[in-house]
Every structure is written in structure tokens, then in C-alpha cells.
Amino acid sequence: MTRAVLEQTIGGDVLAPGDDGYDEARTVWNAMVDRHPRFVVRCSDAADVAAALRYAREHDLEFGIRCGGHGIVGHAVPDGGLMIDLRPMGAVVVDPATRRARVQGGALLGALDVATQEHGLATTAGNVSHTGVGGLTLGGGMGWLARRHGLTCDNVVSFEVVTADGSIVRASAEEHPELFWALRGGGGNFGVVTEFEFVLHPEPGRTIAAEFHYPAAVAAMPMRRWRDLSATAPREATFTATISGQDVAVGLVWVGDPEAGGAAIAELDRELSAVAEPVARVVEPMSYLELQTREDDLEGHTWRRYWKGHYFRALDDELLDLVFERDEPYLPDVSLQAYGGAIADVDDDDTAFSRRDTAFEFVAAARWRDPSEDEARMSAARRYAGAMERFASGAYVNVLGDDGAAGLRRAYSDEKLARLTAVKDAYDPDNVFHLNQNIRPSAR
Structure with missing residues (x-):
């Protein structure tokens, strides 16, 4: 198994440990993934991919496929294997x-x-x-x-x-x-x-992001009202909620006519304020490109990460009570994002993607820097999300982590x-x- 043989069949670059660019190529989004492929093949076209794949099979090498590298498990990085790096093919x-x-x-x-x-x-x-x-x-x-x-x-x-x-x-x-x-x-x-x-x-690229912030101790009723309003929201609006520590933010992201968006946000503000006055209002008009990059730093590549997710057909009061049970240390942040609209218009049998009757996606996401906290952070996320699993209707395959066959059964029906x-x-x-x-x- 020689590098020269591989290089003869590849139009792109081949990297090995010690080469310039090798460590950058093997580093992915989740900093917990620290593996060392034998080769990184930076493919220039489909023919390179096919050649790298044949080489891996002929030499009995594990191989992974890298694009953005955001997979939580780090499947793209096979220890001692061959990474097929697609990033040069970015046109x-x-x-x-x-x-x-x-x-x-x-x-x-x-x-x-x-x-x-x-x-x-x-x-x-x-x-x-x-x-x-x-x-x-x-x-x-x-x-x-x-x-x-x-x-x-x-x-x-x-x-x-x-x-x-x-x-x-x-x-x-x-x-x-x-x-x-x-x-x-x-x-x-x-x-x-x-x-x-x-x-x-x-x-046309006009958007508005709106968040209404509450202390966790008084946020349960505003979140219930937010949940109820989401059911009749226009398709331009995606209702969102986050919990980080003791801060709870409920709101929406609007992509479309800004005048209609402003009216929808004002109505949400009135409805929420009738339940409890928010401690802060953040309403940000921005371009679509600004919206698409505003979480880039928060979701950067230097953090250790772990998450668990669920799909819910509804957020009933008992489930929301569990969401607000956040007394133990190391609890993950929470995000809730509304589905529905055009997602549910597609018949569930039309694609492999499943659970189109989902109303909300829930993700409990932990991020930290100290490796000594790994087990405590992951265990807390498992316990927290596990308490809600009995309410779940499934899970998003892109959020599955170390779930194995049980995760696949959550992502797809038996028929799928x-x-x-x-x-x-x-x-x-x-x-x-x-x-x-x-x-x-x-x-x-």
C-alpha cells in the first residue's frame, strides 16, 4: 500500500501525516473528533472520488466522506483509513x-x-x-x-x-x-x-428575526402562548425558541415582505406581553445572507459537542413542564423550531425523509472546551432529553449521534x-x- 500508487490515479492532492494541510483537513466541527487518517484525498472531480473509492476497497481501508464536517459523530474521519475530502469540489x-x-x-x-x-x-x-x-x-x-x-x-x-x-x-x-x-x-x-x-x-432576501426574552422562572406561560400561536402562523414565519441557562427566548424568523413581517411580530409581542412582560425584546431586520451567517461564530469549529434530539407532533403542557426542569449542572442548551407548512405538503412516501407530521424539532445541544467534562456533559444531555422521549414521534437523522439501530427506528418507519x-x-x-x-x- 503505497502513496505513489494512489497519487498516480488522483488528479487532486493526497495528504498524509506530517504534510502541510493534513491537520487542517482532518479537523472537523466537533472538537471531540481527533482521528488520524492514513491518507486524505482532496478530490477534484467525480473521477477522483471513484479512484479513491476503488483504492480504499482494494487495500481494505475504511473510508469516510468529508464535506462540511458537521456530523456530530465524525464519520468523515476514519482513524488509519482514507478520507475522501470533497471540499475542492465547491463550485x-x-x-x-x-x-x-x-x-x-x-x-x-x-x-x-x-x-x-x-x-x-x-x-x-x-x-x-x-x-x-x-x-x-x-x-x-x-x-x-x-x-x-x-x-x-x-x-x-x-x-x-x-x-x-x-x-x-x-x-x-x-x-x-x-x-x-x-x-x-x-x-x-x-x-x-x-x-x-x-x-x-x-x-428578494429581506428577513426579520425577533426574540422575546424571559427568565426561566416565568417563561412557561409565554412559551405556551408562543406554542399556540405557532399553529396558525403564516408560512413566512418559522417560530423558534431557545433556552440557555436561565434565559428563555421565544420568537420567530420571518423571510418575506417586511411590512407583513413587522405586523406578525407586533401581534406576537402583544400576545406574549398579555401573559408576561418580556425582560428584553430583540427585533433585527437583516438581509437573507446576514440571517444565514448570524450563527456561524456560535456554531464554530473549536468546541467539544454532543446533542440529542426529538421530533414532537405537539408540545403539550406536561412535556413543556419537563423542558423547564433544569436544576442539575451541565444541562445542555435547548432549541425548538417549528415545522409544518410546505414540509407537510409533501406526501410522506414521496421521499426517504420521514415524520412530516412533525410540529416542532427539539435539540438539546451541549458545547464545552474542557475534555475532563466530556462524560458529565454527555450524561446530562442524555438524561435531560431522555426524560422527554416518551412524548417524541421520532427524530431527525441528521441529529442522530451514538444511537445505532435504535436511532434509525426513530428516524424511519418500518416500511421506510x-x-x-x-x-x-x-x-x-x-x-x-x-x-x-x-x-x-x-x-x-
Whole structure:
């Protein structure tokens, strides 16, 4: 197994321990992930991906796929294996006439947002610009436009995919339709996506973020009112809530006409203030690009991280009481984000993504710097989120961590798992792609 043989087949760069750029390449978003691949292959095109994949299989090397590196588990970084680094493949090409974007597999959300907003267009993308387009889309893709335009995966027209045998295929509604179905929510189980084609929507890029802050001791009733109002919110509004320490913020993010947004926020303020006066109001008009980058520093790459998440069809009072039981040390921060709208318009059978009847996504996310706190932080997050699991209707596959097969059963129904397994049997019967939230082929 020699580096020279690998370099002869790759148009991009090959990095090994000690090389300039190697440590940067192996460093991902979660600072708990500190692994050392034997090689990092910085791919320049789909042919490089296919060559790297063949090399890994021929030499019995574990391999992982890196784009943004935001996966909480760090599957992209195989210790002693081969990392396929897609980041050199980061181009975004927009056709404003057809309202389509071709996005290479290593692109980050920020590149997609900038390129599309130049033409007054956008498609649903996540909330942190240094997230990879690939991982977000393959798991589903929630963002501020989802209640208007559907999830990121709902806006994919086609995928270019390198499959387990090194073939390069295009998956769409007409070509490889079962693979196309599985890639929209089934994660990285079926191949390496080297190009996405997205449908775009006219979006002038005007947004408002509004937060109303309360001490935790008096926040329960305002949050109940916020929950009730979310059920009838316009699709331009995504209701959000966060709990950090003893600070509770409830509000919404509006993407659309600013006058209508201002009226919706004023109405929310009146309704909340009738229950309890907030200690602070934060209302920020901003561009769509500013909205898409405002959490970049908070979600930076230098923190140790762990999270647990749930989907809820409703936030009943008993569940919210549990959310506010925050007396022990090291409790994680909480975020709640409303679903519904265009997400629920898509029939659940149309894509691998599941649980479209979700009303709210809940994430308990811990971040810290001291490695000595690892077990205490993770245990607290497990206990806190575990107390609410009996109310959950499932979980988002992109938020699964160390959940194994039990996590997959939360993310997909039995029927969906059976269909995904059939696609796995057809495209990856040897489970070559297993460093992921793994859907095993039936023979394994």
C-alpha cells in the first residue's frame, strides 16, 4: 500500500501525516473528533472520488466522506483509513433563466446562498453557512425557507452519484428513481454525491428575526402562548425558541415582505406581553445572507459537542413542564423550531425523509472546551432529553449521534427502513458505505 500508487490515479492532492494541510483537513466541527487518517484525498472531480473509492476497497481501508464536517459523530474521519475530502469540489453554477443551480458535492451552504442571492433566488438551506450542502441535503435539510418551499431534499432535481462499484450515475425521477427516492433523506448510505441540481425560488432576501426574552422562572406561560400561536402562523414565519441557562427566548424568523413581517411580530409581542412582560425584546431586520451567517461564530469549529434530539407532533403542557426542569449542572442548551407548512405538503412516501407530521424539532445541544467534562456533559444531555422521549414521534437523522439501530427506528418507519434496505441491497450490497447512520443490506 503505497502513496505513489494512489497519487498516480488522483488528479487532486493526497495528504498524509506530517504534510502541510493534513491537520487542517482532518479537523472537523466537533472538537471531540481527533482521528488520524492514513491518507486524505482532496478530490477534484467525480473521477477522483471513484479512484479513491476503488483504492480504499482494494487495500481494505475504511473510508469516510468529508464535506462540511458537521456530523456530530465524525464519520468523515476514519482513524488509519482514507478520507475522501470533497471540499475542492465547491463550485455553484446558477442558471437564473431556468431557476436551477448545479452544486458540487463539496460546496458549503454559504457558497450556495451567495451564488443564488446574486440573482434574487434561493433554495432551502440550513442556518450555519459553513455546513456542507451534501450532508444537510442527504438527511433532509431544514432551514428558514422550509415552511415556504419544502426541505432542501424536496428541492433536488437530480444527483450525480459515485456508487459502491465506482460507477458514476445520475439519479432523478426518471433515472434510477429508487436511488433518487433514497437519497432524499436516507443519508450517505448509497454513494458519494458529487453534484446536486436544485430548483430555486425568487427570494428578494429581506428577513426579520425577533426574540422575546424571559427568565426561566416565568417563561412557561409565554412559551405556551408562543406554542399556540405557532399553529396558525403564516408560512413566512418559522417560530423558534431557545433556552440557555436561565434565559428563555421565544420568537420567530420571518423571510418575506417586511411590512407583513413587522405586523406578525407586533401581534406576537402583544400576545406574549398579555401573559408576561418580556425582560428584553430583540427585533433585527437583516438581509437573507446576514440571517444565514448570524450563527456561524456560535456554531464554530473549536468546541467539544454532543446533542440529542426529538421530533414532537405537539408540545403539550406536561412535556413543556419537563423542558423547564433544569436544576442539575451541565444541562445542555435547548432549541425548538417549528415545522409544518410546505414540509407537510409533501406526501410522506414521496421521499426517504420521514415524520412530516412533525410540529416542532427539539435539540438539546451541549458545547464545552474542557475534555475532563466530556462524560458529565454527555450524561446530562442524555438524561435531560431522555426524560422527554416518551412524548417524541421520532427524530431527525441528521441529529442522530451514538444511537445505532435504535436511532434509525426513530428516524424511519418500518416500511421506510424496508424500502431503504432494498435500495441498499441494489446499490451497496457489501455495505461499503457504512460510516454513516448505517442502513445495513439485508445480507449483512
